[in-house]
Amino acid sequence: MRPLIAGNWKMHGRLADVQGFAQAVRAAARHTDLLICPPFTLIDRFATALAGSGIAVGGQDCHPAPEGAFTGDVSAPMLAEAGASYVILGHSERRYCHGETNARVAGKAEAAMFAGLTPIVCIGETEAQRDAGEAEHVVRQQLMHSLPEGFSGIIAYEPVWAIGTGRTPTEADVAAMHAAIRAVLAEKLGEPGKALKILYGGSVKPGNAASLLALPEVDGALVGGASLKAEDLLAIAAAAPRG
Numbered sequence: 001m002r003p004l005i006a007g008n009w010k011m012h013g014r015l016a017d018v019q020g021f022a023q024a025v026r027a028a029a030r031h032t033d034l035l036i037c038p039p040f041t042l043i044d045r046f047a048t049a050l051a052g053s054g055i056a057v058g059g060q061d062c063h064p065a066p067e068g069a070f071t072g073d074v075s076a077p078m079l080a081e082a083g084a085s086y087v088i089l090g091h092s093e094r095r096y097c098h099g100e101t102n103a104r105v106a107g108k109a110e111a112a113m114f115a116g117l118t119p120i121v122c123i124g125e126t127e128a129q130r131d132a133g134e135a136e137h138v139v140r141q142q143l144m145h146s147l148p149e150g151f152s153g154i155i156a157y158e159p160v161w162a163i164g165t166g167r168t169p170t171e172a173d174v175a176a177m178h179a180a181i182r183a184v185l186a187e188k189l190g191e192p193g194k195a196l197k198i199l200y201g202g203s204v205k206p207g208n209a210a211s212l213l214a215l216p217e218v219d220g221a222l223v224g225g226a227s228l229k230a231e232d233l234l235a236i237a238a239a240a241p242r243g
């Protein structure tokens with residue numbers, strides 16, 4: 001499987017940042033797929049700046065409905081029209097800051113697929129849940145209830161306590177969780193579940209990328225803070241094994 005390195009810019013980035021970043025990532029040789037998920041305001045600009053490069057652009061959320069009276073929301077068809085081909089859904093910052101439930105995430109994933117976007121559904125346990133020995137159970141429940149029937153997309157395993165903290169699980173813990181996720185995907189989705197990409201996310205940096213990306217069932221990375229610097233994102237991509 002060709003690895004995917006996806007950058008989640010969160011609420012960072014202004015118009016002035018687009019050209020330089022796009023030029024830097026366009027210019028670099030790469031053996032992975034690359035995806036940039038900027039704020040909504042920059043999707044169209046990034047799509048234009050990266051046109052023809054093979055580097056994809058994605059959103060960070062979408063509404064389950066295609067349109068309607070939903071102040072402040074953006075729909076999946078709107079993202080697609082702006083030039084996105086992926087959308088991150090159910091990020092822990094959405095689940096915990098915006099109260100998003102598994103059912104809500106499933107509705108968004110369905111809308112994304114219907115609009116022709118590839119959903120990246122995020123799952124992951126809190127530190128308290130891991131300490132209580134519940135990590136695999138929590139992740140299983142999220143997978144069982146955040147993925148709609150016939151889900152076709154990507155899973156990002158992001159332990160909540162590893163996001164933006166500089167802390168990562170042990171390699172053994174990442175490998176064990178990715179194996180558990182693969183088993184749930186196969187159970188829930190059958191044969192297609194065996195072919196979906198599972199990304200690891202949570203404090204991936206140039207210095208730890210090679211060891212994390214070499215683990216079995218780790219098919220790429222979802223990168224937050226380190227994706228804001230083109231050179232760091234490219235160093236992470238360069239550290240990925242050749243698939």
Ligand code: PEP
Pocket residue numbers: 008158162163164165166201202203204222223224225226
């Ligand atoms: C994220 O928010 O998806 C993330 C993985 O962030 P960071 O890389 O900064 O931990």
